[in-house]
Amino acid sequence: MPRPAFALLLALALPSAAAAQCHGTDLRASLTAEEQAEQQAALDGLPYATGNHWLAEKDGEVIHLIGTIHLGDARLDPVVTRLAPVIEAAGLLLLEADTAAKARLEQRMATEPGLLTLTGATLPEVLPEADWQRLAEAARSRGIPAVMAAKFQPWMLSMLLATPACAMDLLQADGGLDAQLQDLADTAEVPTRALEPVDTIFNVFNAEPLEVQAQMLVASLPDQDTGADQIVTTINAYFDEANAEAWTLSRVIAQRGATDSAALDAAFDAMETQLLTNRNRAWIPVILQAAATTEAPVVAAFGAAHLFGEDGVANLLAAEGYSLRRLPF
Secondary structure, three states, X not given: OOHHHHHHHHHHHOOOOOOOOOOOOOHHHHOOHHHXXXXXXXXXXXXXXXXXXXXXXXXXXXXXXXXXXXXXXXXXXXHHHHHHHHHHXXXXXXXXXXXXXXXXXXXXXXXXXXXXXXOOOOHHHHOOHHHHHHHHHHHHHOOOOHHXXXXXXXXXXXXXXXXXXXXXXXXXXXXOHHHHHHHHHHHHXXXXXXXXXXXXXXXXXXXXXXXXXXXXXXXXXXXXXXXXXXXXXXXXXXXOOOHHHHHXXXXXXXXXXXXXXXXXXXXXXXXXXXXXXXXXXXXXXXXXHHHHHOOOOEEEEEEHHHOOOOOOHHHHHHXXXXXXXXXXX
């Protein structure tokens, strides 16, 4: 998987991470003219490329689509204040993982060690020695002993290594917009429901054989000097409501150090299909069923990377006959 994409993945597409205390440079200002043209070509014609709050309506059904960030940040405070009336008036809040789903996930992680760690061959056994030593050193630089790193599932270790040192203490924090919307719903006694089974993310990352995952892990070892920059760029783009820009930037920046551009593009496409497209399509029936059976408006809140694009949730609802308009965020 492309290395800068992990920072974006953490912030916009996966739950339970935080990095708001990182200080870095917004990478959007570093693009060359050629890179700017490449990114613009990717953005041209992309549906719903901007916006964090969309209202979808059809035959009296009302659905609020809210793109979230799973990171705590003080800039969320006024956003939560503006969204509070939306949640309070809702008949149902759909989240990637609501409180009940998180509880089930924690129970599974406590009783099924294979979800996060390898139960068979370890990483040193499936990697060339030189690659393992690079990986072990990267883990040690993050305070992770090599003996522990050897036993992590590759996707889990990838996310740990992609998290800048400035964010490590916050990795377990739960102050992102999703969590704050859950709190609003709990206070207003609005029911919540998960958009997908709790093991979806594990299935996404474990779709590839271990050897392939391990090779991708080594290929995507993060640059510690720019890790904070990647997080800062992602967060800034989110508050600019420019999530498609952030996503396409990941691919452009990744190409800077690529030795095989075609392979990198293929890896990025595979990640996008597994992490975004397939999940988006699986969520649509859940959202439609909720809208059809809930009298009050439905709020569907999920990582902002799921909003945009041909296969984004917004465009998929438009294809179902819903009219969409952007609301202030």
